[in-house]
Amino acid sequence: MRPGPGELLHFSEDPTISVFHPHVATTARETGAYVWAVDDAHSPSYWFPRQCPRAMAWTGTHTDPADAARLLGPATTRVHVIEYDWL
Structure with missing residues (x-):
């Protein structure tokens, strides 16, 4: 799977996710809520x-x-x- 220009990918082991809600990760150094996404160049790290x-x-x-x-x-x-x- 390759994203198109300007698109990002999200990888998860949970196949039931239908909507991505920003959240604060338990390991976060910042307090902001995010939806984590990955660009095409870094996506193989999540295969x-x-x-x-x-x-x-x-x-x-x-x-x-x-x-x-x-x-x-x-x-x-x-x-x-x-x-x-x-x-």
Whole structure:
């Protein structure tokens, strides 16, 4: 799923949400109520369940191509790794 220009995504493990109501998160450093949304570039961080151990790496505009090939593999721009037991 990719959002269109100017659109944001919301990820949740609760499939019953039909309306998003702003709220203060229990871990919030600020007192304002928000609906948390994620842009397209950061959405892969939320593809896996919250408790699933994961790591991600991807190239950016300043990534040295030699570093990318060495660390991610040839012709690869993004890598996602999860704990084997979650497969």
